[in-house]
Amino acid sequence: MRRRFVIEAVMVATYGQLLVPGHPVDYVLPYSTILELYDMKDGNDPIMDDPKDDTYVRQKIGELIAFFEDPLNRKKIERALQAPWRESSPLLLSDTIQFTVVHALDNAQYGEYFDPIETELLLTASKLELPLLSDQFEFQDKLIEAEVPVQVYDIEDFEFAVEEGISPQVWDN
Structure with a gap:
């Protein structure tokens, strides 16, 4: 069974362990996080x-951009962009x-507390009922403080999340 996680595209390029998971993984990316890759690569x-490390990560970001720009992948992405909340x-x-x-789509539900990318990550995780992977402690703290009903794993706990995870039934109790 493939484990699914909501994540920012740049984290896949930044953290090498995400590219060698112990089990099959589906990384769910809000489209805006792919657009962020272009800014980061050239910024x-x-x-x-x-x-x-910075040079290496920029190279990995370039490779990820090339992957998303592959004609077949680009076509799949463009189809998803035809309707709100559509998945490729x-x-x-x-x-x-x-x-x-x-x-x-950022609907401003969390707009006062989270930036637009964070909001899209939260809404995607919530709407698809998927856990979120993050490396940002401040973001994780804000999630807890705001009592956002989203399961979040720190990147450092990635292997645990992939191998065992916490089922939503346990998490809800």
Whole structure:
């Protein structure tokens, strides 16, 4: 069974362990997070503290952009963008990794507390009833503080999330 997680596209490029999961994974990406890749790749702000790591991550971001721009993948993404909350057909990266792109829309439900990308991640996770992967402690703290009904895993707990996870039934209690 393929585990599904809502995640920002840049995290897949940043964290190498996400590209070698122990079990099949489907990364669900709000489309706006793919658009962020272009800004990050060409931006002047460092992505990583170490210059060598920064260069490497920018290279990985470029590879991910090329993957999404592949004509077949581009066509699948464009179909998803035709209607709000529509999911793309699976974009296969390998035998164990696939991406699903969602045309998420920020409806300002959490707009006062979260930025637009965070809001789209939350709404996607909530609407599709999927856990969220994040590396941002402040974001995770805000989720808890705002009592947002979304399950979140820290990137450091990725292997646990893939192998075992916490079922929604346990989480709701």
